[in-house]
Amino acid sequence: MRHRGAFWFWVFVGPFAAGLALFTYVPLLWSVGLSFFDAHNTVTPTDFVGLDNYTAMLKDGAFTGSLRTFLVFTAFIVPVTFALSLALALMVNRVRRAQAFFRSVFFLPAACSYVVAALIWKMSIFNGVRFGLANTVLGWFGTDPVAWLSTTHPPWYWLVIVTVRLWLQAGFYMILFLAGLQRIDPVLYEAAAVDGARPGWTVLRHITLPQLRATSVAVVLLLVINAFQAFDEFYNLLSDARGYPPYARPPLVYLYYTALGQGQNLGLGSAGAVILALIIAIVTVGQARWLKLGKSAEE
Structure with a gap:
C-alpha cells in the first residue's frame, strides 16, 4: 500500500518536479557557472576568468546606478502600496453587503498582464501628446501638455511607473490584509468598546x-522583492525604437541589455544576476530578522 501511494505521488508530482528542475534550477546553476567565464555570444565558454566579471560589475557605474534606481522605486512603491492595500482591506472588511463583489473588483487588476497595463498607461493615459487622458484633463485647466515619460526635470516618469505598479498589485496585497483582518478575534474589539476605546485610530493602532x-x-518582504524584480513596466513604458533611455534603468533592465544587447556578454550579465540575487537574499533575511518574522504579536 505504501509503494502504491509513492507511485501515485510521483505520477502527479513527477512532471511538475521535472519541469521545475529543467526550466528553473538547471538554468540558475548554468547562469552561476557562466558568471566565472568570459562568455561573449556563447553559453558554452571555455575561458575561465574567476571573479573578474564580478569585479567589473561592481565597478560599473551603470550597474550601481541601476541599484540606486531600485532604491528610489522602492522608496515610492513600498509604503504607498502598503498603505493603499491596507486601506482597501479595512474598507472592504467593513462592508456588509456585496463584499465579494468589491473584493473581486479591487483584485481584478492583479490578473492583468504587466505588459498590457504598461502599454495602456503609455498609449492612453500618460501619452506625451495632448490626446492622452492625463494631458486632456490638464488641458481643461489651461495647462500645456506634459511629456510624461521623457521629462526628467521634474522626473514625471516616476508618476507613470509608480501608478501602473500600484494599480496592478494593490488588490493582491489587499487580499492578504483582508485574510489577516478576518482572523482577528471579534472579542478583542468588543473588549475595547467596553473599555471605552473609540472606533478609529485608537482601535486601529492598539488592536x-x-x-x-x-x-x-x-x-x-514581498513588496521589496517584487521591486527588485521590476522589469516589464519599466521596459515597456520607457523603451522605444531608439532603445532605452539612460535614466530610470532598474537592475533587470540593465542586465537584459548587458546579456542580450549588442555585446551579448552572458558572463557579465550572469555575474550581475548573481549579485542581484545575493542582495535580494541579504535584504530579505535582514528584514525578516529586523521585523521579527514568525514571532507572535505577544512576544
Whole structure:
C-alpha cells in the first residue's frame, strides 16, 4: 500500500518536479557557472576568468546606478502600496453587503498582464501628446501638455511607473490584509468598546495593526522583492525604437541589455544576476530578522 501511494505521488508530482528542475534550477546553476567565464555570444565558454566579471560589475557605474534606481522605486512603491492595500482591506472588511463583489473588483487588476497595463498607461493615459487622458484633463485647466515619460526635470516618469505598479498589485496585497483582518478575534474589539476605546485610530493602532504584524511583515518582504524584480513596466513604458533611455534603468533592465544587447556578454550579465540575487537574499533575511518574522504579536 505504501509503494502504491509513492507511485501515485510521483505520477502527479513527477512532471511538475521535472519541469521545475529543467526550466528553473538547471538554468540558475548554468547562469552561476557562466558568471566565472568570459562568455561573449556563447553559453558554452571555455575561458575561465574567476571573479573578474564580478569585479567589473561592481565597478560599473551603470550597474550601481541601476541599484540606486531600485532604491528610489522602492522608496515610492513600498509604503504607498502598503498603505493603499491596507486601506482597501479595512474598507472592504467593513462592508456588509456585496463584499465579494468589491473584493473581486479591487483584485481584478492583479490578473492583468504587466505588459498590457504598461502599454495602456503609455498609449492612453500618460501619452506625451495632448490626446492622452492625463494631458486632456490638464488641458481643461489651461495647462500645456506634459511629456510624461521623457521629462526628467521634474522626473514625471516616476508618476507613470509608480501608478501602473500600484494599480496592478494593490488588490493582491489587499487580499492578504483582508485574510489577516478576518482572523482577528471579534472579542478583542468588543473588549475595547467596553473599555471605552473609540472606533478609529485608537482601535486601529492598539488592536488591528498589532494583530496584523505577521501579515504586514510578509507584505513588506514581498513588496521589496517584487521591486527588485521590476522589469516589464519599466521596459515597456520607457523603451522605444531608439532603445532605452539612460535614466530610470532598474537592475533587470540593465542586465537584459548587458546579456542580450549588442555585446551579448552572458558572463557579465550572469555575474550581475548573481549579485542581484545575493542582495535580494541579504535584504530579505535582514528584514525578516529586523521585523521579527514568525514571532507572535505577544512576544
